[in-house]
Amino acid sequence: MSLKSNDKLPSEVMPLKTVTIVGVGLISGSFALGLKDKKIASHIIGVSRTKASAKKALELGLVDEILPLKEAVIKADLIYVAIPVDVTVPIILEVLNRITDKQIVADAGSTKYVLSKAMEKHPMRKRFVLTHPMWGTEYSGPEAAVHDAFIGRSCVICDKEKSDSKAVQTVEGIYKELGMNIVHMNAEDHDVHAAYVSHISHITSFALANTVLEKEKEEEAIFDLSGGGFESTVRLAKSAASMWVPVFMQNRENVLDVLNEHISQLKKFKASLEKENTKFLTELIENANKIKKIIK
Amino acid sequence: MSLKSNDKLPSEVMPLKTVTIVGVGLISGSFALGLKDKKIASHIIGVSRTKASAKKALELGLVDEILPLKEAVIKADLIYVAIPVDVTVPIILEVLNRITDKQIVADAGSTKYVLSKAMEKHPMRKRFVLTHPMWGTEYSGPEAAVHDAFIGRSCVICDKEKSDSKAVQTVEGIYKELGMNIVHMNAEDHDVHAAYVSHISHITSFALANTVLEKEKEEEAIFDLSGGGFESTVRLAKSAASMWVPVFMQNRENVLDVLNEHISQLKKFKASLEKENTKFLTELIENANKIKKIIK
Numbered sequence: 001m002s003l004k005s006n007d008k009l010p011s012e013v014m015p016l017k018t019v020t021i022v023g024v025g026l027i028s029g030s031f032a033l034g035l036k037d038k039k040i041a042s043h044i045i046g047v048s049r050t051k052a053s054a055k056k057a058l059e060l061g062l063v064d065e066i067l068p069l070k071e072a073v074i075k076a077d078l079i080y081v082a083i084p085v086d087v088t089v090p091i092i093l094e095v096l097n098r099i100t101d102k103q104i105v106a107d108a109g110s111t112k113y114v115l116s117k118a119m120e121k122h123p124m125r126k127r128f129v130l131t132h133p134m135w136g137t138e139y140s141g142p143e144a145a146v147h148d149a150f151i152g153r154s155c156v157i158c159d160k161e162k163s164d165s166k167a168v169q170t171v172e173g174i175y176k177e178l179g180m181n182i183v184h185m186n187a188e189d190h191d192v193h194a195a196y197v198s199h200i201s202h203i204t205s206f207a208l209a210n211t212v213l214e215k216e217k218e219e220e221a222i223f224d225l226s227g228g229g230f231e232s233t234v235r236l237a238k239s240a241a242s243m244w245v246p247v248f249m250q251n252r253e254n255v256l257d258v259l260n261e262h263i264s265q266l267k268k269f270k271a272s273l274e275k276e277n278t279k280f281l282t283e284l285i286e287n288a289n290k291i292k293k294i295i296k
Numbered sequence: 297m298s299l300k301s302n303d304k305l306p307s308e309v310m311p312l313k314t315v316t317i318v319g320v321g322l323i324s325g326s327f328a329l330g331l332k333d334k335k336i337a338s339h340i341i342g343v344s345r346t347k348a349s350a351k352k353a354l355e356l357g358l359v360d361e362i363l364p365l366k367e368a369v370i371k372a373d374l375i376y377v378a379i380p381v382d383v384t385v386p387i388i389l390e391v392l393n394r395i396t397d398k399q400i401v402a403d404a405g406s407t408k409y410v411l412s413k414a415m416e417k418h419p420m421r422k423r424f425v426l427t428h429p430m431w432g433t434e435y436s437g438p439e440a441a442v443h444d445a446f447i448g449r450s451c452v453i454c455d456k457e458k459s460d461s462k463a464v465q466t467v468e469g470i471y472k473e474l475g476m477n478i479v480h481m482n483a484e485d486h487d488v489h490a491a492y493v494s495h496i497s498h499i500t501s502f503a504l505a506n507t508v509l510e511k512e513k514e515e516e517a518i519f520d521l522s523g524g525g526f527e528s529t530v531r532l533a534k535s536a537a538s539m540w541v542p543v544f545m546q547n548r549e550n551v552l553d554v555l556n557e558h559i560s561q562l563k564k565f566k567a568s569l570e571k572e573n574t575k576f577l578t579e580l581i582e583n584a585n586k587i588k589k590i591i592k
Contacts, residue, residue: 134523154520183520196512197521201529204500207561209584215557216492222590224450224479225493227430231591232528233497238588241581245574256569259562261511265503266559273552278541285537288505292534294518295527 016170020045020076022069022091024057026137027108028082029145032062034178037147045072056142073098078170082108086246089118096124104167106131110194110243111250112158116187129171130158130187132194133180138238151179158187195254200262202236202244203255209237312466316341316372318365318387320353322433323404324378325441328358330474333443341368352438369394374466378404382542385414392420400463402427406490406539407546408454412483425467426454426483428490429476434534447475454483491550496558498532498540499551505533 019041021028028046035041046063048054054066069091073079079095081088088109095105096119106129109115119125135153137144155175160168172182185193212230216222222230248255272281315337317324324342331337342359344350350362365387369375375391377384384405391401392415402425405411415421431449433440451471456464468478481489508526512518518526544551568577 134521136523136525153523156521181520185517193512193514193517193521196508197518197526200507201504201525203562203565204504205525205529206581206584207558207565208497208500209587210561210564210580211496211554211558212492213583213586214561215554216489218489219590221489222493224477225430225452225489226591227432227449229432229497229501229532230493232531233501234587234591235528236525237584239581239585241578241585244581245577248569248577249572249574252569252572256566258507258511259566259569262503262507263559263562263566265506265510266499266555266562268506269499269503270552270555270559273544273548273555276545276548278545281541281544282537284506285502285535285540287509288502288533289535289537290509291505291530294515295522295530 016041016077016174018043018045018076020047020067020072020079021063022047022072022079022081022095023083024048024053024062024142025082026140026144027133027135028080029057029060029062029142030135030147030149031080031082031108031133031178033145033147034150035174036061038177040174040177041078045075047072053142060142060145062142062145069094070098073103076103078104078106078174080106080108084243084246085109085111085115085250089115092119092128093122096122096128099124099127101127103127104129104170106171108133110198110247112156112187112190112194114250116159116162125162126164127167129160129163129167131171131175132156132158132190133175134198138235140240140243148179150175153180154183155180156183156185156190158185158190160184191251192254195251195258199247199251199255200258202239203248203259204262205234205236205239206244209234312337312373312470314339314341314372315374315376316343316363316368317359318343318368318375318377318391319379320344320349320358320438321378322436322440323429323431324376325353325356325358325438326431326443326445327376327378327404327429327474329441329443330446331470332357334473336470336473337374341371343368349438356438356441358438358441365390366394369399372399374400374402374470376402376404380539380542381405381407381411381546385411388415388424389418392418392424395420395423397423399423400425400466402467404429406494406543408452408483408486408490410546412455412458421458422460423463425456425459425463427467427471428452428454428486429471430494434531436536436539444475446471449476450479451476452479452481452486454481454486456480487547488550491547491554495543495547495551496554498535499544499555500558501530501532502535502540505530 021032024046032044044063046057046066047069057063112130133155135150317328320342328340340359342353342362343365353359408426429451431446
């Protein structure tokens, strides 16, 4: 495993020969490309539910071979699971049932609390590291994987005290080598923050797309006029239901909480317009402008 | 005026010596840079309400000189007005009062109907061309102006039959030379479409920023987790109130109409989550995905 000299990782950190990625899509594929680019792993095995994705992942060089889950787990130093969060739970359980205490398992899902609870009592829990690299695009599948995906982004590591410190060090070391900043949080807090800062953005974007598709029957006008801001706010509306439905369902209470707040914020804009209250409208916009201080 | 041979503009199109830009900000400044880059005008005069912006526009080379409105209008072949839409109406009236029938006036505002109505009976109406280049960023002021801003974007020309055809040809010729595709629409339709495709995006983005600022008290978490989609949906929330309040007020009825639809679309997401109705949630997201066909 290639590590920068300033990473201060103890020399006993396990060097990785083989990494198995479960799922060969946007996140796992980009992770695999990073491992290869940085020479962190010498061999990458892919596990895929569909033959088409498996073939594509091989063609694109994301993985060196495709194997069934059972064999792929046996051979790996690290098993990295990046699949929709509803199937993550049973797959991680199956993986933990098969590993030895020399192997490490990590996930990359957008929700953490349900997963954390489901693994709580597993005898191999300490070999499992909960991770959420905060990067993504609206695309999915092996073709969506890109080089240098994670550079400059944050990666959340959850409940690290429940994992072996060496396993955590190895996983954090990899993410750092891929250019990420590590943030620690417990699983419950993660899900609250993720609802605010990621999940609600997807819901507003889906709802905005539905609004425009419902009201604007002239597709050409949408296309012609989309330079006026629509493209960026609606970008996420291209995201796959298979990924996002399970995220919203697992984080249902937090998402509903933020969604209620969002609807009430939109109603303030509505009220200001209905009453032609430019002072209130100005205040609402100037308050929103404060986001500049936080997001550059 | 430099025109491509395939523009099929009649040779009698007025060559431009001097262009005056009223307002020295994002749109007018980028327009001025384009005129210089393409050698469309040899001299550019700026008109600015504030000394600081005037100084900055000169420093940045957006304009060759700064003059008061009256003098700047007299000297110009084309007067291009790109200022907040509430002040556009009185300024365009003042400009039309001062021009001869050899001069052309164009605006670049985000609303068209109020302006179009206000100019309707002016004796110089035919020298005025209503334009809306569909490009922008969340930044404002002279520093926000960029080269090659309009390339590949659409420019809406409204009510062209109410303008002299040569004036329209000259203005369209310039926008084409700057790389834009011309779209024709009447002012009323423009405002309806702009509400759907641009104005609502700004409101959702402002409201989303307010939602997160209200609910998420940990600024560090917003910053750390913003890679998860938040950045793109909230980008427009940095936009200036001085520009957008007048837009929303002038296009109030259309914006309210779309905003009501948007709130009802968000309520569908809310209902699907409250009832744990994954089938309905999936349908909502898959419907939103249709935007892929329209926006690449």
